[in-house]
Amino acid sequence: MKKLTVLGVTGSIGTQTVDVVLHHQDQFEIVAMSAGHNINKLEEIMAKLPVEHICVLEEKDQAYLEKKYPDRHFYCGQEGMIAIATLKEADIVLNAVVGFAGLLPTIQAIESHKDIAIANKETLVVAGHIIMPLAKKNGIKLLPVDSEHSAIFQSLQGAHHDEIRKILLTCSGGSFRDYSFEDLKDVTVAQALNHPNWSMGAKITIDSATLFNKGLEVIEAHWLFDVDYDQIEVLIHPESVLHSAIEYVDGAVIGQMGTPDMRLPIQYALTYPDRLPIGDSHPFDLTALASLHFTKPDTIRFPALKLAIQAGKTGGSMPCVLNAANEVANKAFRDGKIRFLDIYRLVEEAMKQHQPIENPTLDELLEIDQKTRTFVMQKV
Numbered sequence: 001m002k003k004l005t006v007l008g009v010t011g012s013i014g015t016q017t018v019d020v021v022l023h024h025q026d027q028f029e030i031v032a033m034s035a036g037h038n039i040n041k042l043e044e045i046m047a048k049l050p051v052e053h054i055c056v057l058e059e060k061d062q063a064y065l066e067k068k069y070p071d072r073h074f075y076c077g078q079e080g081m082i083a084i085a086t087l088k089e090a091d092i093v094l095n096a097v098v099g100f101a102g103l104l105p106t107i108q109a110i111e112s113h114k115d116i117a118i119a120n121k122e123t124l125v126v127a128g129h130i131i132m133p134l135a136k137k138n139g140i141k142l143l144p145v146d147s148e149h150s151a152i153f154q155s156l157q158g159a160h161h162d163e164i165r166k167i168l169l170t171c172s173g174g175s176f177r178d179y180s181f182e183d184l185k186d187v188t189v190a191q192a193l194n195h196p197n198w199s200m201g202a203k204i205t206i207d208s209a210t211l212f213n214k215g216l217e218v219i220e221a222h223w224l225f226d227v228d229y230d231q232i233e234v235l236i237h238p239e240s241v242l243h244s245a246i247e248y249v250d251g252a253v254i255g256q257m258g259t260p261d262m263r264l265p266i267q268y269a270l271t272y273p274d275r276l277p278i279g280d281s282h283p284f285d286l287t288a289l290a291s292l293h294f295t296k297p298d299t300i301r302f303p304a305l306k307l308a309i310q311a312g313k314t315g316g317s318m319p320c321v322l323n324a325a326n327e328v329a330n331k332a333f334r335d336g337k338i339r340f341l342d343i344y345r346l347v348e349e350a351m352k353q354h355q356p357i358e359n360p361t362l363d364e365l366l367e368i369d370q371k372t373r374t375f376v377m378q379k380v
């Protein structure tokens, strides 16, 4: 029986993780979980699973839950997340929090020798240079949950690192893949949230529409698979059935295909190196696919991808600035405060005013993250 801590249990990845666990209750037990503000969703999950340790963001929610459920243990805020991420009962921490908030609990969980199933890509973008050596030093497994990175991980089984020629990172193109640059000026939040292939949380869905998501994923792949940026090729693949692939030195291309369903990468991260059936999944029918398409991304209409790769290549503190600026601008767009194309402009401005430092410490990252947020909020 594997014992899990699930951070961000009330989100899109979190609730699909609960589905996986409910389907395989003989294999997994959630011993601890965290939510943000969605207490209704949290209580729904609590009704299905007898999880003992639970963290929320607000003290008032903690007080309400403690009164209503005296037999469970409640925690609060970042400190609470760290407490449940380092709990001795857990073997593996699945981090499905969105954004920079996932960074500190991940570091503490690694230092407590927990394996990490990582959906929270922002942590790797900001601090890959800290996370990867820390994981190695503590001898823990860092298991990708992001669908493309899971596909790459699956396609790498049995291979040697020096056999990789490049990574083919696929991208749906997001909600606006066929829009002209002119049309992008006036798109609405509702249109941006209408992803063609995946049902996900709001922040990542907007990131898919700008293509910042793919930029973050390039940086994530650089760190997870120890490859140069020039070895990562992004391909627009509107059908989202080839979830990514490896081109090997002999020209063989090995990828992972399947229905777009996050339960597979979530489950594989939890069962690796074994596989289990997925509950009520539709069989993947190749004959039902009329054709598959692969094209190069258009960085004129979607400059965010290029900007993110530039941040990754610059390295040091620049990806932290990219991420913080994007988190603030993405939220400002969702709140109706700026227009879609302003997201890119604000991130670019934040990067331009930043003097990157090499190899930033955790404290420096925390400071740069805060300063960048303040800078972008003032512009908003």
Ligand SMILES: NC(=O)C1=CN([C@@H]2O[C@H](COP(=O)(O)OP(=O)(O)OC[C@H]3O[C@@H](n4cnc5c(N)ncnc54)[C@H](OP(=O)(O)O)[C@@H]3O)[C@@H](O)[C@H]2O)C=CC1
Pocket: 007, 008, 009, 010, 011, 012, 013, 014, 034, 035, 036, 037, 038, 039, 057, 095, 096, 097, 098, 099, 101, 119, 120, 121, 122, 145, 146, 147, 198, 199, 200, 201, 202, 203, 204, 262
């Ligand atoms: N959704 C998907 O299919 C995929 C997601 N990912 C990545 O996984 C991560 C989660 O994505 P997704 O599930 O879509 O996101 P959601 O927005 O659906 O869920 C985010 C979760 O994090 C919690 N949360 C939000 N802010 C904070 C905070 N400051 N402190 C603590 N907890 C917080 C939320 O709580 P609450 O809702 O209770 O407020 C919720 O439980 C992201 O990094 C995303 O990029 C990667 C690949 C695919």
Ligand SMILES: CC(=O)[C@@H](O)[C@H](O)COP(=O)(O)O
Pocket: 146, 147, 148, 170, 171, 172, 173, 174, 198, 204, 207, 208, 209, 213, 214, 262
């Ligand atoms: C499901 C998943 O992993 C998302 O990150 C997905 O990749 C988003 O789709 P885009 O390819 O449109 O960014």
Ligand SMILES: [Mn+2]
Pocket: 146, 147, 148, 149, 217
């Ligand atoms: Mn992805």
